[in-house]
Amino acid sequence: MKMILLGPPGAGKGTQAEILGKRLGVPVISTGNMLRTAVKNSTPIGLKAKSYMDAGGLVPDEVIIEMTKERLGEPDCASGYILDGMPRTLAQARALEESGVEFDAALSIEITDAEIEARMTGRRSCPECGAIYHVESNPPRDDGVCDGCGSALAVRDDDKPETVKNRLAVYHRETEPLKNFYGERGKLKTVNNAPGVETTTAVIVRALGI
Numbered sequence: 525m526k527m528i529l530l531g532p533p534g535a536g537k538g539t540q541a542e543i544l545g546k547r548l549g550v551p552v553i554s555t556g557n558m559l560r561t562a563v564k565n566s567t568p569i570g571l572k573a574k575s576y577m578d579a580g581g582l583v584p585d586e587v588i589i590e591m592t593k594e595r596l597g598e599p600d601c602a603s604g605y606i607l608d609g610m611p612r613t614l615a616q617a618r619a620l621e622e623s624g625v626e627f628d629a630a631l632s633i634e635i636t637d638a639e640i641e642a643r644m645t646g647r648r649s650c651p652e653c654g655a656i657y658h659v660e661s662n663p664p665r666d667d668g669v670c671d672g673c674g675s676a677l678a679v680r681d682d683d684k685p686e687t688v689k690n691r692l693a694v695y696h697r698e699t700e701p702l703k704n705f706y707g708e709r710g711k712l713k714t715v716n717n718a719p720g721v722e723t724t725t726a727v728i729v730r731a732l733g734i
Contacts, residue, residue: 525550525604525734526626528611530702531633532695534644534688535717536724540633541608543725548734551600555609558595559583569594589619596625604628613698617705629732630706633724635717637692644688648677 525548529537538554545552562570563577569591573583592610595601607627611617646659650670657664657677664671681687706712715731718724 525606525628525732527604527629527631527732528607528627529631529633530699530706532635532637532640533691534640535633535635536721537608537633539721540725540728541606543721544728544734545606547729548604548606550604550606552606552608553592553595553601553610555588555592555607558591559588562591567594585613585616585619589616589623592620593623593625611702614701614705617702627706627711629713630702630711631728631732632703632712632714633717633728634714639717640692641685641688644683645679645685647680647683649680649683650675651678 527544529541531537541552541554559570559573563574564570569587573587573591576583576587588610592607596605596607611620642660643658646661648657648659648664648668649655650657650673652675653670653673655670655672656662657670664677668677669675670677682691703712703714713731715724715727718727
């Protein structure tokens with residue numbers, strides 16, 4: 525199974541990717557982790573990416589595509605993989621296709637903007653130990669205080685309402701068109717987000733027939 529995950533920020537793609545990766549026995553390839561590893565190991569493509577990062581710029585699509593193709597060519601990807609965070613745009617999807625990278629399925633987790641906003645803006649994190657809470661679904665014992673270390677909880681910049689709205693706008697503008705792209709190729713599978721991680725996993729498993 526060679527698969528990519530689509531869905532807005534906060535849809536649970538990373539969580540589901542890890543669960544599905546273990547179920548299928550295939551690696552989960554995160555674009556961010558892949559980039560950090562290539563830079564850390566000073567590979568030729570990693571050094572190329574680092575030159576852009578050090579200059580404060582974005583790593584160009586062609587470098588990301590080259591890095592992705594290199595990673596997917598490694599032995600652990602021979603029996604399949606789950607690509608998380610790539611492609612993000614139609615240009616990236618077309619470039620991957622042109623470079624010979626094919627997918628069996630593009631799984632889209634469907635969830636409303638209102639649900640995402642409630643999920644993300646309700647998150648609270650501990651700056652000391654990294655624990656994550658939610659004001660409704662997983663509140664701390666004492667309001668605003670970490671259960672584990674007693675530190676004051678904070679709202680991460682990524683979870684602030686205006687940031688969440690901006691990230692959703694970018695998703696709808698740049699990434700959501702990928703659903704049509706893969707739908708036209710007969711690769712798109714859509715599932716509705718369900719209450720709870722386990723329930724969503726069960727829906728995904730049925731949709732993929734795994």
